[in-house]
Amino acid sequence: MSTEDLIGWFKSKNGFIDTSSMGFAEFPGHGRGAVALKDIPQGHTLFEIPRDLTLSTRTSVLPSRLGMETWKQSGLDKGWAGLILCMMWEESQGSASKWSTYLSSLPSAFDTPMFWPDKDLKELSGTAVVDKIGKEEAERDFKEKVVPAMQSRADLFPEAAHHHYLLERYHIMGSRILSRSFDVEPWSGDEEHIDAAEDNDAEAMDVDGQSLDTRGEGTVDDADEQADDTLEVGSVDLDDEDTENSANVAMVPIADMLNARYGSENAKLFYEARNLRMVTTKPIKTGEQIWNTYGDPPNSDLLRRYGHVDLVPVPQSLGGIGNPADIVEIRGDLAVAVTAVDPVSLGERVDWWLENADDDTFVIGTDCELPEELVSFVRLLMMPSDEWEKTSKKGKLPKSKVDVNVLDVIEKTLKRRMQDYPDTLEEDEKLLEPENADSLSINKKYAIIVRLGEKRILRGVLKRVRAAKEKLQPVPSSGKDKKRAREATDTHPRDKGKKSKR
Numbered sequence: 197m198s199t200e201d202l203i204g205w206f207k208s209k210n211g212f213i214d215t216s217s218m219g220f221a222e223f224p225g226h227g228r229g230a231v232a233l234k235d236i237p238q239g240h241t242l243f244e245i246p247r248d249l250t251l252s253t254r255t256s257v258l259p260s261r262l263g264m265e266t267w268k269q270s271g272l273d274k275g276w277a278g279l280i281l282c283m284m285w286e287e288s289q290g291s292a293s294k295w296s297t298y299l300s301s302l303p304s305a306f307d308t309p310m311f312w313p314d315k316d317l318k319e320l321s322g323t324a325v326v327d328k329i330g331k332e333e334a335e336r337d338f339k340e341k342v343v344p345a346m347q348s349r350a351d352l353f354p355e356a357a358h359h360h361y362l363l364e365r366y367h368i369m370g371s372r373i374l375s376r377s378f379d380v381e382p383w384s385g386d387e388e389h390i391d392a393a394e395d396n397d398a399e400a401m402d403v404d405g406q407s408l409d410t411r412g413e414g415t416v417d418d419a420d421e422q423a424d425d426t427l428e429v430g431s432v433d434l435d436d437e438d439t440e441n442s443a444n445v446a447m448v449p450i451a452d453m454l455n456a457r458y459g460s461e462n463a464k465l466f467y468e469a470r471n472l473r474m475v476t477t478k479p480i481k482t483g484e485q486i487w488n489t490y491g492d493p494p495n496s497d498l499l500r501r502y503g504h505v506d507l508v509p510v511p512q513s514l515g516g517i518g519n520p521a522d523i524v525e526i527r528g529d530l531a532v533a534v535t536a537v538d539p540v541s542l543g544e545r546v547d548w549w550l551e552n553a554d555d556d557t558f559v560i561g562t563d564c565e566l567p568e569e570l571v572s573f574v575r576l577l578m579m580p581s582d583e584w585e586k587t588s589k590k591g592k593l594p595k596s597k598v599d600v601n602v603l604d605v606i607e608k609t610l611k612r613r614m615q616d617y618p619d620t621l622e623e624d625e626k627l628l629e630p631e632n633a634d635s636l637s638i639n640k641k642y643a644i645i646v647r648l649g650e651k652r653i654l655r656g657v658l659k660r661v662r663a664a665k666e667k668l669q670p671v672p673s674s675g676k677d678k679k680r681a682r683e684a685t686d687t688h689p690r691d692k693g694k695k696s697k698r
């Protein structure tokens with residue numbers, strides 16, 4: 197499907213696109229993307245998509261054909277199963293579907309870990325990607341929600357169209373949603389606002405208090421101020437329980453052809469009553485790529501959802517090149533495993549924490565700062581029994597104050613976390629050196645980039661923890677003193693607490 201055919205279809209369905217300002221081109225390594233055909237000022241409308249041209253469970257007629265009761269009973273109103281079924285069904289309608297041209301323009305092959313062989317997936321061991329791929333959950337939804345709904349209505353899903361409803365197609369549609377959908381909330385403006393927009397199409401619409409001409413230059417001074425009115429590609433990772441948000445997940449033709457790179461956004465999609473509007477948020481020079489934002493996620497999420505990673509300049513301590521949005525996740529149970537408290541009390545403390553803090557994973561970013569919650573959690577695990585009793589009664593989380601013993605447990609936790617990766621940081625750095633990197637497959641290279649980003653954060657935070665420990669407890673110079681210092685660090689706070697009580 198050529199881009200011209202897609203644009204022709206878009207215009208025929210009342211979409212607007214300023215083809216004098218923007219075009220589409222292949223960008224090596226990025227696939228297709230949008231390009232400025234002339235200098236474009238900030239606040240310029242690049243294109244507008246009528247809301248009824250977005251494809252969601254709200255706009256497809258399938259849910260009403262199936263009957264809303266059956267739709268809900270089958271669980272198709274939760275998660276992505278409903279939208280996937282709509283997309284498969286619309287595709288099966290051929291040219292009778294409003295979205296036929298659009299659907300045939302979408303990719304059917306993906307580089308995401310969902311489709312990686314086990315050998316490549318092993319390269320991601322220890323990273324935040326592995327547990328979030330969701331292949332089994334998708335297959336369960338297919339079996340439990342989609343197949344029974346289809347079997348109940350042979351009139352809507354005839355045997356002859358069987359090939360549109362294979363598990364393989366289900367995964368492809370799921371990946372299209374993962375990498376290209378937007379979270380499109382219904383218009384929440386009051387009736388008056390909608391009427392005004394209906395009455396006078398040429399009237400400037402108000403977006404977050406700022407006026408934008410309907411088709412031309414506007415006054416988007418600060419995109420950040422407008423964040424609430426803007427949409428990001430792939431902004432929804434759905435909880436299976438979430439009914440309301442499921443209906444918001446929408447495929448948005450043309451808007452999903454823009455690429456994104458960390459900190460590069462120069463255009464954004466804005467909500468309006470009847471349309472979604474892509475507006476430049478910065479001046480763009482002729483020949484430059486027009487970038488949307490995917491919300492600047494860490495490389496682990498970029499790889500999982502979109503199949504690529506971002507590499508931009510970062511401080512030397514983080515390797516000089518990487519993704520500033522990278523994170524490393526520390527599961528609370530690692531801290532529990534390295535804390536020597538009696539198991540009964542430990543279990544009670546963990547349950548109490550989960551009830552009161554609702555956080556079983558701690559996230560560290562590229563600033564390599566210790567999360568306050570992790571410090572608070574470790575303090576909770578380590579506090580003497582009498583203090584624990586008081587804390588549990590008060591229902592207040594411990595202060596995130598560090599001492600040598602808390603830092604010691606955190607250091608052990610971080611070291612333990614580092615062991616989740618089969619290879620060391622130094623081995624990974626070596627693999628990415630130019631003389632070795634060329635022989636790596638793209639999957640392996642991306643996996644190394646993701647795990648190295650996480651490991652460098654761990655190294656950074658470990659360095660900080662050790663420095664803080666040293667500051668609190670300077671290492672004495674004589675060998676004898678060193679031994680004593682080691683013993684003091686290793687002393688468990690419960691013992692310390694008992695000692696101070698005596």
Ligand SMILES: C[S@@+](CC[C@H](N)C(=O)[O-])C[C@H]1O[C@@H](n2cnc3c(N)ncnc32)[C@H](O)[C@@H]1O
Binds near residue numbers: 429452503
């Ligand atoms: C919303 S689509 C954008 C349009 C897409 N390039 C196409 O050819 O249709 C998202 C996909 O574009 C590609 N992409 C976007 N930004 C990229 C980047 N910075 N580097 C590499 N690939 C990128 C990835 O394959 C991603 O899954």
